[in-house]
Amino acid sequence: MRNTRTLTRRAVLVAASVTAALALAACGNDSGNSGSGHAGGHSSASSSASADATAGAPNAQDVSFAQGMIPHHQQALEMAELAADRASSAEVKDLASRIEKAQDPEIKTMSGWLTSWGEDVPTSSDSTAESMPGMDHSDGSAMPGMMDGSDMDELEKASGTDFDTMFLTMMIEHHEGAVDMATTEKTKGKYGPATSLADDIITAQTAEISEMNKLLGKS
Template identity: 80%
Template sequence: MRNTRTRTLTRRAFLTAASVTAALVLAACGSDSGDSGDSDSSGSAGSDTSASSSASAGADAAAGAHNPQDVSFAQGMIPHHQQALTMAKLAADRASSAKVKDLASRIEKAQDPEIKTMSGWLTSWGEDAPKSGDGMESMPGMDHSGGDAMPGMMDPADMGKLDKASGADFDTMFLTMMIDHHEGAVDMANTEKSKGKYGPATSMADDIVTAQTAEITEMNKLLGKN
């Protein structure tokens, strides 16, 4: 009888101890899982915050990687290009030379996308982008040694004469005026190359110098000057 009672007490003690141990193990697992979850959540949140901060910093750096010369270049070259497009569009039904018409078409295809690109820069920088038809007097001055805020730009009287011309007279007037216009653009682009900071702007300036210098040579040949 005593042996039976002893075995019963021993079994109860063992079961109690086992239950306590199991409870402690479960509690520990729950705690570890919670800590792991918190750690993962915290790590994920920290990673998201870090990524967001990096993206923001990258955007700020991209927007800030320019100087006042870059702004002046874009704000000045946009209306300069716009006037060139106006002149080029007149050639479609006024020029008599197929070569002049071809040149005018190439000028349109090159300069229209550049206008869009420069407008995008100005918008991203929080600066005003000139719209088609803006008066030249409203544009900020360019930083260059010539002293002329918009080198090569035609005045309203010149544009009026070109608008009324046709045939061979138009060809000669168009080429003469566009040479002056291109020379002004090259002047502005060279200033951007030497004083600008924004990589895409100085790269575009280099392209303008190359392309328009070649077109100046082409136009002089068409005029019989070379």
């Protein structure tokens, strides 16, 4: 009789141990899944926060860069559009086309930034130096590389090889101004996408300056 009770008690203890072990295992799995899910959510949130921190809040220089570079690009587009039916060189026409394809999307990007920041977005009517007195810089000068109204009128009246020479000469000066502006943004800007765009502008337009100098017969 005693042996029977002992066996029964052992069987109950074993069953209880198995049940407890299973419960602990299940709890561990749930905890693991929950922890994994929480870790994943935390990681995602951290990534998002990290991206925001990397972008940085825009400062006055970022706003100035976008508000200055938009009309600067718009004037470059006006110049490039003239090349389609005035340039005689296929190389000049190709360069003008590439300038349009590169700078038009950049205008849209910078306009989007300014809108999201609650800042004024320059219009195409602002694309001459005369319409933007003291627009940018700490020394009070006009934006570097911008053509005035008479420069644009002269370019518009030119054609053939005269246009090619005038376009390349003016666009080199225009690009050099954009590189100066972008360099200032890289140094003083805080908004990551803006400083990244500035770096792209420096790289692309420096290469185009070299290309245009070669087309003018300069090394």
